[in-house]
Amino acid sequence: MISPDLAERADLHADLFASEWWRTAVIYQIYPRSFADSSGDGIGDLRGVTDHLDDLAELGVDAIWLSPFQRSPQKDAGYDVSDYCDVDPLFGTLADFDAMLEAAHARGIRVISDLVPNHSSDQHPWFQEALVTAPGSRERARYLFRDGRGATGELPPNNWESVFGGPAWTRVVETDGRPGQWYLHLFDATQPDFDWSNDEVREEFRRILRFWLDRGVDGFRVDVAHGLVKQDGLPDYVAPTDAGSMGGGESGVPYWGRDGVHEIYRDWHHLLAEYAGARALCAEAWLPTPEQTARWVRPDEMQQAFNFAYLETAWDAAALRDVIDESLAAYGAVGAPSTWVLSNHDVVRHASRLALTAENPQGHGIGPDSPGKPIPALGLRRARAATTLMLALPGSAYLYQGEELGLPEVIDLPAAARQDPTWLRTHGERYGRDGCRVPIPWNAAAPGYGFSPTGASWLPQPGEWAGLARDAQESVPTSTLLLYRTLLAERRRNDLGAGTLEWLGGFGTDAVAFRNGNVTVVANIGSAAIALPDGTVIAASGPLSRRGLPADTTVWIAQD
Incomplete structure (x- = not known):
């Protein structure tokens, strides 16, 4: 049963389903095995997603993106697919998927499915x-x-x-x-790469796309979208030692960002256009600059591409202003929205990453022996400020499950509990990504914090997470959960996703300050307080002081 207020919200946003919804949408990433477990086996499932759709509607998201739930031996948490057109029994059945999809649509929430076209499982x-x-x-x-x-x-x-x-x-x-x-196999030995010069491969993925589009999905997040095509001759190449695991800082890599991928996505673009309802493709493409990434979202290709240049930008005012400018210019030049993101299942959660004091390439992770481990209070303060800044920017935004609770990276996972292939293949040299994938807490007093009715959890949950559980934050006005609800409500009310950014001066070099429509946004990245402009405060990432905007705090002010 949908509550009257949620039904009204679905009605108010019915036009979303007939428009280019992806231009301004806030999309919430669900990592199914760590979201909610309805069966008690310690692994999240599709019924668990359905059970919590009201929570996501109340949060105010426009769409959900589901990481892989297709049939898989789970050697890489589902990114090793053995059957692209079935649900893995760990997560339920196709009927469970259909029920979840119908329930999401009834609440005005679109559903994006992960698609893994670079490689299959070796059990395929x-x-x-x-x-x-x-x-x-x-x-x-x-x-x-x-x-x-x-x-x-x-x-x-x-x-x-x-x-x-x-x-x-x-x-x-x-x-x-x-x-x-x-x-x-660019990834694990159990994940052999397809040869995308083969017409049979191309036709098979057309069939897979149609299978899920026919079921009603609203789009696909395309895994390793920059990696399908390899340079002719497969020449030798040695990646820099400080490179992220998915590239991103390098040009001329013989297996990343080759021109041939664009022909594939033009073909998919035309296939999706056969379906009503503005279906969308989003590229996971780790490339050196926003200008290069924007090639994936030209008018006849994909609709979105993750802005990893923004995600990887340090907590520095000048660097943030530069990457925002570059992003708006690059994506705007091809008629696409900027797509902002701060966390996902492959990177250290930004509530920890923004307080690291040592280099940490993407995919390496952090653990008990990592240098420059984060200061929790500083990390959370910066994460709240960074999110408040990001959600004021024009374009679309992605959230990763649990960030609305302020969850940090889990650093002290026992070695025996770690399951990321990175940890296993490097013999513990790199901690990998398990720390951002720990099942999230729903109920402080329940077994497994409400993740599972039995308390089982495929990765151990920290004892201190009781205070971060959703129900523990519901009635706390200053909680991270209520901050996110406020930001999403005000973002929608002020139409910030469809707005235009105008930079503002007069706040000093340590500020990121701009106007979007009727809302003035000021982020204090420095150490000294900044005087607030006139107007009504409608959202703030932290308490304001008599001297104005404290360090590591962002505020939204409506002009009177």
Whole structure:
């Protein structure tokens, strides 16, 4: 049963379903295995998502993005897909998905599905067929099988390294028992890369897109959208030692950002256009600059691309002003919205990341022995200020589950509990991403903080999370949860997503200050208080002082 206020909200935003909703939407990422467990097995599921849709409607989001829930051996938390057109039993059934989708739409919430086209699981029927057929076969041509180098093919075809550490090639044993060809896996050895020059691969993904579009999904977040096409000849390449695991700071990489990917997304663009309701594609594309990323959202390609340049920007006023300017100019030049993001399932949560005092490349994670571990109070204060700044910017924004509770990165996970392939393949040299994937707390007094009725949890939850549980924040006016609700309500009320940014001077070099419509936004990135402009405060990331806007605080002021 939908409450009357939620039904009214769905009616008010019915026009969202007939317009280019993705230009201004606030989209909430759900990592299903860590969101809510309805069965008690310690792993979140689709019924758990359905059970909490009212909470998300009350938060004020426009859409949800579900990380992979398709059938998978779960070697990389579902990013190793063995059947793209079925739900993994861990998460439920197709009927559970359909019920969740219908319930979300009834609340005016769109649903975006993750799609993993760069690679499959090694348990995918296609790869299993490839293993039992000869080199040069049709079955092997769907993947990137190559002969090895050296006198007997004993060396990998090139020197590429896996994103998760170690070599990006694994040698197979042929059916006659002899060592055979090698296959490429930019990620884990259980995730062989498809060969996107193969027409059969392209047609298969058209079928997969149609399967989920026919069920009613509103779009797809495309995993590794910059990695499908590899440079001809697969030349040797050594990534810089300080590079993030998904690239992002490098140009000319033979397996990231190749021109051929754009032909694929133009094809998908036309396929989605066959469906009513403005379906959308969002690219996970780690590229050096907003200008390069904007190529993924030209008018005949995708609708959105994650703004990782913004996510990776330090808590520095000049750097923030620069990346905002660059983003608005680059995306605006191709007629696309900027898409802002601060956290997701692959990066250290920004409630911790913004208070780190040592370099931490994307994907490396933090743990008990990491240098420059964050100061929790400083991290939360900066995270609240950063979110308050981000949600005032024109365009679309993504939130990651639990950030509305102020959740920090979990640093002290036991070694035996860690499951990220990065941790396993680097033999503990990199902690990986488990720390941002710990199941979130709903009820302070319940087993597992309400994540699971039995208290089971696939990753251990910290004892101090009781105070961060959703129900513990509901009635606290200064809580992070109520801050997020206020920000989303005022963002919608003032139409900030569709607004225009006008920079303001007079607040000093340590401020990020601008006007969007009738709202003045000032973020104090420095250490000294900043005088507040005239007007009515409608949102603030923290308490204001008599001297004005304190350090690491952002305020929204409506002009009288």
